Amino acid sequence: MKHAYDVVIIGAGMGGLSCGAWLARHGMSVLVVEQNSAVGGFCSTYRRGDFHFTVAASEVTGTTPDGVIRRVLRALGIEERVRFLPLDYGYHVHFPDFDYYIFSGDTDARNRTMDQFLKRFPAEANGIKKFFAELARINEQAEYATFLDTSPRSIARVMVKCPTLLRHMGRGIVPFMDAYLHDPRLRAALSINATCANLPPSRMAAVGIAGLLIEGSRSIPHLAGGAQALPEAFAGYIRNHGGEVVTGQRVCGITVRSRCATAVSIVPSALNTHAPSLFPTEIQTRYVVSNVSARQTFNDLIGHDQIGFFYRKRLNRYMVTPPFCALLLGIDMDLKALGYGPALHIYTSTYDTEEHFKNVSARMLGQCGPEPFFRLQLANLSDPSSAPPGKTALVIHMIPAPVDGWDDPDFEHRVADVMIQRLEKRIPGLSKHIAYREFWSPHTIDRYMMCGQDASIGWALTPQQLGPRRLAQETPLRNLFLCGHWTRPAIGIIGVVVSGLQAARMILTREGVAEPLEAIGVRGGVRIG
Numbered sequence: 001m002k003h004a005y006d007v008v009i010i011g012a013g014m015g016g017l018s019c020g021a022w023l024a025r026h027g028m029s030v031l032v033v034e035q036n037s038a039v040g041g042f043c044s045t046y047r048r049g050d051f052h053f054t055v056a057a058s059e060v061t062g063t064t065p066d067g068v069i070r071r072v073l074r075a076l077g078i079e080e081r082v083r084f085l086p087l088d089y090g091y092h093v094h095f096p097d098f099d100y101y102i103f104s105g106d107t108d109a110r111n112r113t114m115d116q117f118l119k120r121f122p123a124e125a126n127g128i129k130k131f132f133a134e135l136a137r138i139n140e141q142a143e144y145a146t147f148l149d150t151s152p153r154s155i156a157r158v159m160v161k162c163p164t165l166l167r168h169m170g171r172g173i174v175p176f177m178d179a180y181l182h183d184p185r186l187r188a189a190l191s192i193n194a195t196c197a198n199l200p201p202s203r204m205a206a207v208g209i210a211g212l213l214i215e216g217s218r219s220i221p222h223l224a225g226g227a228q229a230l231p232e233a234f235a236g237y238i239r240n241h242g243g244e245v246v247t248g249q250r251v252c253g254i255t256v257r258s259r260c261a262t263a264v265s266i267v268p269s270a271l272n273t274h275a276p277s278l279f280p281t282e283i284q285t286r287y288v289v290s291n292v293s294a295r296q297t298f299n300d301l302i303g304h305d306q307i308g309f310f311y312r313k314r315l316n317r318y319m320v321t322p323p324f325c326a327l328l329l330g331i332d333m334d335l336k337a338l339g340y341g342p343a344l345h346i347y348t349s350t351y352d353t354e355e356h357f358k359n360v361s362a363r364m365l366g367q368c369g370p371e372p373f374f375r376l377q378l379a380n381l382s383d384p385s386s387a388p389p390g391k392t393a394l395v396i397h398m399i400p401a402p403v404d405g406w407d408d409p410d411f412e413h414r415v416a417d418v419m420i421q422r423l424e425k426r427i428p429g430l431s432k433h434i435a436y437r438e439f440w441s442p443h444t445i446d447r448y449m450m451c452g453q454d455a456s457i458g459w460a461l462t463p464q465q466l467g468p469r470r471l472a473q474e475t476p477l478r479n480l481f482l483c484g485h486w487t488r489p490a491i492g493i494i495g496v497v498v499s500g501l502q503a504a505r506m507i508l509t510r511e512g513v514a515e516p517l518e519a520i521g522v523r524g525g526v527r528i529g
């Protein structure tokens with residue numbers, strides 16, 4: 001590490017890495033500081049013996065030949081370093097008496113997804129078609145607006161070009177459905193994807209569901225080698241272009257003088273077992289980009305007194321995405337051979353999705369209400385390298401998880417045991433085939449991601465926290481920028497890559513670069529060509 005850089009980026013999630021890569025591409029000296037032992041944040045793969053567990057992001061949208069992720073990889077010249085493994089369907093959703101797929105990958109995928117509902121709910125055919133058509137318009141217009149900011153010119157463009165998006169921007173998926181769908185089972189089926197953003201449908205933005213149902217049907221591959229391949233490719237690019245990416249180091253403070261960030265202080269992180277010293281190293285910098293939680297950035301790294309009353313009030317009003325827990329099982333069973341497709345499998349014991357978000361602690365242990373909702377992360381079945389032949393690396397998510405109770409190690413064990421018992425109803429004999437077992441509570445997840453024990457994927461994707469209402473990349477400090485899922489446009493790999501590019505664009509514009517995103521076909525915030 002040197003003593004000074006043009007830009008210091010705090011956190012090597014996909015937001016921070018895409019920002020760093022784009023700045024390095026333009027010749028800026030970049031340091032990315034990551035407290036975990038590897039880069040990637042929620043887009044990582046953890047190796048445990050022969051099993052490779054992709055714990056959070058496992059499927060990536062924006063990967064059609066013309067998608068944002070592909071365009072960025074191409075512009076950086078690293079497209080060859082990642083191999084996307086196409087999935088026939090990204091999601092397989094299991095209700096007690098009905099299951100369906102969100103097909104993906106060809107122009108007909110959306111129709112094939114829709115056909116399943118038309119067959120099952122013929123009386124609602126008209127509404128179903130209109131529901132999908134309106135979501136497709138929202139998604140198309142959201143794509144147009146992706147790189148626009150809140151300047152008067154951009155706002156005028158959005159008003160002219162994105163009327164459907166504007167009409168539904170502040171609407172939740174439940175009121176949105178009212179105009180089209182009536183059968184409660186159909187409504188449950190078409191809103192259960194809210195749980196992919198760890199939210200009940202009553203809180204989820206309609207725009208978020210458009211991203212999952214429509215964008216997800218265009219392309220949603222897994223990655224060869226697991227999610228980790230993507231951040232590694234970006235980190236490699238930064239290192240090959242004069243930048244540095246250091247892991248096992250935590251930023252513990254940002255020095256501010258006259259409303260300007262001038263330096264960051266770095267200590268070895270709690271996950272760094274070879275910590276040579278605990279004295280902070282101070283690194284001077286012209287710009288700081290924070291890819292970490294907005295609460296950590298302003299409460300812990302900077303201090304409240306450095307930001308104004310209104311910004312502080314705004315931060316306090318935001319709602320976080322609730323936490324989840326994950327059980328990692330290495331099993332000597334081949335789930336693909338047993339008929340499981342490579343996809344995210346969502347299981348629910350009830351059509352009342354809201355019920356899963358009530359009395360969470362008691363329900364986790366089966367003490368009340370319907371059996372909790374859970375997800376099997378199995379996109380990795382498309383990647384033979386994720387486990388030895390005949391075996392499977394399985395990640396089970398329970399969403400949401402309670403915030404409290406995890407200090408008691410016995411609680412963790414009991415929750416994990418109950419999860420295995422429930423899963424055994426679907427995979428008979430499972431408990432006798434477990435070769436590796438590891439449980440991640442919200443505390444574990446916080447240790448690896450530093451997202452906060454009461455939170456997970458940034459500010460919740462509610463209608464009140466989208467578009468201009470979400471935190472911008474600019475902050476009250478002149479040269480401090482934000483990126484990642486605590487900022488615009490949204491959660492998810494495609495969202496945070498866009499946020500990182502936006503932060504880079506703002507810095508490069510200040511440095512006098514005209515049209516910094518032209519290489520990915522964006523001029524003045526809109527697509528060209």
Ligand SMILES: Cc1cc2nc3c(=O)[nH]c(=O)nc-3n(C[C@H](O)[C@H](O)[C@H](O)COP(=O)(O)OP(=O)(O)OC[C@H]3O[C@@H](n4cnc5c(N)ncnc54)[C@H](O)[C@@H]3O)c2cc1C
Nearest residue numbers: 011013014015035041042056057058059251484485492493
């Ligand atoms: C269970 C689950 C499944 C998901 N599935 C998908 C999916 O299939 N597809 C998809 O597109 N998205 C998915 N997502 C969402 C997606 O993973 C995230 O939105 C995205 O990865 C977040 O990236 P980020 O850049 O905001 O930062 P993060 O991934 O949160 O990274 C921030 C980094 O900052 C580091 N850090 C924190 N504090 C400090 C500090 N003080 N000093 C140094 N480093 C620090 C952290 O260790 C972390 O590595 C999923 C999320 C979850 C939770």
